[in-house]
Structure formats: C-alpha cells, structure tokens
Amino acid sequence: xxRLNVLRNSLKHxxxxxxxxxxxxxxxxVSAFFTDATxxxxxxxxxxxxxxxxxxxxxxxxxxxxxxxxxxSGNIPAAMAxxxxxFDELIRYYGEGREIGSPHAPFGLGPTLGGYSxxxxxxxxxxxxxxxxxxxxxxxxxxAMRIVALGIDYAQYADFDIQAPEATRHPDGxxxxxxxxxxxxxxxxxxxxxxxxxxxxxxQAARVDNVLHLMHDRNSATPLTEVSDAPEDQTWDxxxxxx
Numbered sequence: 001x002x003r004l005n006v007l008r009n010s011l012k013h014x015x016x017x018x019x020x021x022x023x024x025x026x027x028x029x030v031s032a033f034f035t036d037a038t039x040x041x042x043x044x045x046x047x048x049x050x051x052x053x054x055x056x057x058x059x060x061x062x063x064x065x066x067x068x069x070x071x072x073s074g075n076i077p078a079a080m081a082x083x084x085x086x087f088d089e090l091i092r093y094y095g096e097g098r099e100i101g102s103p104h105a106p107f108g109l110g111p112t113l114g115g116y117s118x119x120x121x122x123x124x125x126x127x128x129x130x131x132x133x134x135x136x137x138x139x140x141x142x143x144a145m146r147i148v149a150l151g152i153d154y155a156q157y158a159d160f161d162i163q164a165p166e167a168t169r170h171p172d173g174x175x176x177x178x179x180x181x182x183x184x185x186x187x188x189x190x191x192x193x194x195x196x197x198x199x200x201x202x203x204q205a206a207r208v209d210n211v212l213h214l215m216h217d218r219n220s221a222t223p224l225t226e227v228s229d230a231p232e233d234q235t236w237d238x239x240x241x242x243x
Contacts (some may be wrong), residue, residue, distance in 0.1 A: 004029055055202045056209075060090055064198065071195075076186045077165060081177040083191075083198050084164035090198075094205055095146040113139050150205045160197050163190060 004026050010016035018026070038046040055061050067082030096112055115135065148154055163186065165177040 001029065001033055051196070051199045051203075055199065056206055057090070057093070057202060059093070060086055060198075060202045063089060064195070067195065071188070071191050076188065076191050077179040077183040078177075079191050080163060080183065080186060080194060081165045081167050081179075083160075083194050084167045084177070085175060087160070087164075087198050087201060088167065090202055090205060091143075091146055091150075094150055094208065110142065113142055115139075150201075150208060152201045152204055156197050157201075160194055163194055 007018045007022055007026055011018060035046050038044060038049065042049075052061060052064050055064070063082060063086035067079045067086060070076075070082055071079035113135065144154060147157055165179055165183050167175050167177040169175050
C-alpha cells in the first residue's frame with residue numbers, strides 16, 4: 001500500500017503518469033491487501049464475498065441461490081430463468097404484495113390490470129379491438145412504471161428482459177419457461193451481468209421498505225381513544241397568495 005500511495009502522490013501532486021508496470025504492480029498490491037485483510041476484518045474470504053449478501057429479502061436470496069445452483073451445474077438457460085423468476089417476484093412484492101387491493105399502494109399504481117373481457121361486447125368490432133389495444137398498452141405502462149417507481153434502471157431492465165426466458169406460473173403451481181436458440185447461446189458472462197442486475201434491483205427496491213412499513217403501520221394502527229376516527233375538513237390559514 002506504500003507503493004500505491006507513492007504512485008498516487010506522484011500523479012496528484014507532480015503530474016507523473018504511472019507506467020503500465022506500475023499499474024500492474026498496484027493492481028497486484030491491492031488484490032493482495034484485500035485478500036489478506038478481508039478474512040482478518042470480516043471473518044470471510046474475499047472470494048466468498050457476494051453482493052447478494054446485502055439483500056435483506058429472504059425470498060429473493062433463495063431464488064438467486066436456486067439460479068446460482070443451476071449456473072454452477074452449467075445450465076445457463078435455467079439459471080437465467082431463475083433470475084427472471086426472482087426479478088418478477090420482487091416487482092410483484094412491491095407492486096402487489098403487501099398493499100394488494102389498496103388504491104393507495106405507492107408502488108402498485110393501482111390494482112394489476114387483467115386482459116380485456118366484456119361478454120356484452122363483440123370483441124371483433126372496432127370498439128372492442130380498440131379497447132383491447134388500450135388495455136394492452138396500459139398493462140405495459142403499469143408494468144414499466146412499477147419498475148421505474150422503484151428507481152430501477154429501465155434500460156438495463158430492457159436488456160435483461162431480452163436475455164432472460166419468460167417464466168409463467170401455471171394453475172397447478174408449476175413455473176414453466178421456454179428456451180429458444182438465443183437462450184442456448186448465453187454464456188457465463190451473460191449470466192453474471194444479469195445476476196448483477198437482479199441484485200442491484202433488489203438493493204434499490206429495498207430503499208422503499210420504510211415507506212411500505214409506514215403505510216402498513218398506519219393502516220393497522222389502533223387509533224387513540226381521544227382522537228376521532230372521522231376525517232376533518234380544515235382550511236389552510238397560512239399564505240395563499242403565491243400565484
């Protein structure tokens with residue numbers, strides 16, 4: 001670390017650009033430092049450190065482990081499907097799970113919209129087809145906005161969505177996915193990047209846990225006896241002339 005500090009000071013204070021040999025040496029020094037220091041400080045080997053350890057949601061961690069087991073066995077398509085299942089479950093949890101049915105769920109953006117169906121309307125006529133198209137658009141918008149509302153990078157999601165097989169839960173409880181030619185060509189690096197995206201998404205989504213906890217506590221709290229349950233219509237007595 002002393003050699004690294006000398007290089008740092010030379011670059012910062014004297015404008016000396018380190019050589020390729022110096023950079024290689026610094027890389028080795030830093031790797032050796034963390035390899036030696038990590039078990040001493042954290043009681044875990046550096047090679048065993050995984051960002052998934054930071055995830056607090058047990059279901060997500062379990063699904064990621066299932067995916068990793070399949071990747072370790074060489075079944076990358078199944079591992080990618082496992083990542084898809086983990087991500088979809090994560091979004092459903094924040095979009096539907098704890099506040100399902102509540103019109104005030106902050107990350108649900110309303111109840112999940114199903115497919116268009118009206119027994120009194122002929123779906124083949126122009127109005128029916130228009131309503132069906134609008135329903136599909138709103139379904140896509142709701143799914144996208146649930147991701148964006150959690151602060152997840154939608155462009156990265158779009159890449160993940162292309163790579164990972166679609167996974168569908170069937171009425172009997174099984175989850176099935178279709179592996180096409182593209183999925184069979186995926187490699188370990190594709191899986192690593194997709195797994196990193198799911199981990200980052202889980203960590204980002206966890207930042208809103210406090211909002212859900214507050215809403216849950218508010219909805220389940222027993223009101224104080226001296227506080228009326230009825231809403232009160234009051235008039236703001238502060239500044240109003242700010243147009």
